Amino acid sequence: MRANVLYDAADLQAFVRALTGHARRRVAVEIAQGHPLSTLNQLWRHFYDVERPSGPTADDAVAALRELGVEPTVVRWHREVSSRPFDEMVEVSRRRRCLPAGRVRSPSC
Numbered sequence: 001m002r003a004n005v006l007y008d009a010a011d012l013q014a015f016v017r018a019l020t021g022h023a024r025r026r027v028a029v030e031i032a033q034g035h036p037l038s039t040l041n042q043l044w045r046h047f048y049d050v051e052r053p054s055g056p057t058a059d060d061a062v063a064a065l066r067e068l069g070v071e072p073t074v075v076r077w078h079r080e081v082s083s084r085p086f087d088e089m090v091e092v093s094r095r096r097r098c099l100p101a102g103r104v105r106s107p108s109c
Contacts, residue, residue, distance in 0.1 A: 003030040006061045013068050029072075033058045042086070043093045 009015035019027045041052045
């Protein structure tokens with residue numbers, strides 16, 4: 001199972017139809033309230049001085065599904081997410097993006 005796939009679907013209608021076509025009984029989709037990478041928006045500002053969007057959201061996905069004629073059953077729950085110190089997030093993200101150590105500067109975000 002892979003969560004949050006709706007956020008990566010280029011054509012939601014075609015994706016939902018394909019899921020439905022392959023399902024034996026029903027389709028279950030797990031999606032976070034916000035795009036899972038939106039938590040990195042502060043880092044994009046730090047490294048690239050780029051302001052990234054905070055959407056779409058799970059509510060947007062539900063609305064889009066309804067526009068396609070799909071009436072989803074929505075179950076919400078809250079899971080505690082461990083937070084890392086900002087400087088640790090910077091270092092991990094810097095390495096993932098293959099940025100040189102010189103790109104790290106003091107957080108001004």
